[in-house]
Every structure is written in C-alpha cells, then in structure tokens.
Amino acid sequence: MLVPTGMALPQLPVPPGGTAAQVALGERIYHGQADGGTCVGCHGSDGNGTPLAPSLTSGKWLWSDGSLAALTHTITEGVPAPKQYRSAMPPKGGAQLSDSDLAAVAAYVWSLGHPKGQ
Numbered sequence: 001m002l003v004p005t006g007m008a009l010p011q012l013p014v015p016p017g018g019t020a021a022q023v024a025l026g027e028r029i030y031h032g033q034a035d036g037g038t039c040v041g042c043h044g045s046d047g048n049g050t051p052l053a054p055s056l057t058s059g060k061w062l063w064s065d066g067s068l069a070a071l072t073h074t075i076t077e078g079v080p081a082p083k084q085y086r087s088a089m090p091p092k093g094g095a096q097l098s099d100s101d102l103a104a105v106a107a108y109v110w111s112l113g114h115p116k117g118q
Helices: 020-030 068-077 099-113
Strands: none
Touching: 020 099, 068 099
16 A cells, blocks of 8 residues: 555554554455465455455454454355355465464454454
8 A cells, every 4th residue: 555655544443462564464465465375366456355254354254253263264265155145265265374374364354343452
C-alpha cells in the first residue's frame, strides 16, 4: 500500500501475547509481499472477504472463537470443508510458512477482526 508523504498508516491493534512487529510482518505476508503469502487472493485485499472466503474484519468467526490461539490453529490446519464458501483453504493457505510467519499472519488476522483491540 502506498501512503502519500506525511500521512501515517492507522495503527492496528496487537493481540495479547503478540507484538506490533508480528502484526506488521503478518500484513506483508497476507498481501503476498513476504514469504509467499496467498491470503489476499481469497480473503480480499482489505480482508472483507470475497465469494471464495469469508470476511476477516467482521468479528464473526466461522471456525473459532476469534482468539489468537484459535486463529493460529485454523490457519495451520486449513479449512477442508467450508461451511458457507465453495473453496477449501489448504493448511497455511497453501504457503510454506515458518512457525514465526504463521504467528505473524495469525496476529494480523486477529487485528483485522478486533479493530478496537477487544
């Protein structure tokens, strides 16, 4: 994302047990700018979902309670039989994510779904 000179990016909330650096790396991975992330292809560039995958911004979770641990589990295992969407999510979104990359993506997804840090 390009930001005009003099403008700051909005600060994303950080999950309990996470760091701002993880959220920032997770955002880059999510958007395919680092480590082969593919999330944006199905969940959309803004995380609002597409016909292939649900929104990550609504605070409503189809596969978990929205906690960082639960989101990490869902990303790790994938979603082989989606409830409301036609496309399965492969484990780690089909990317070769290290444990630290996975933690970063989970932290970023948490921040999308908890805009007030709740």
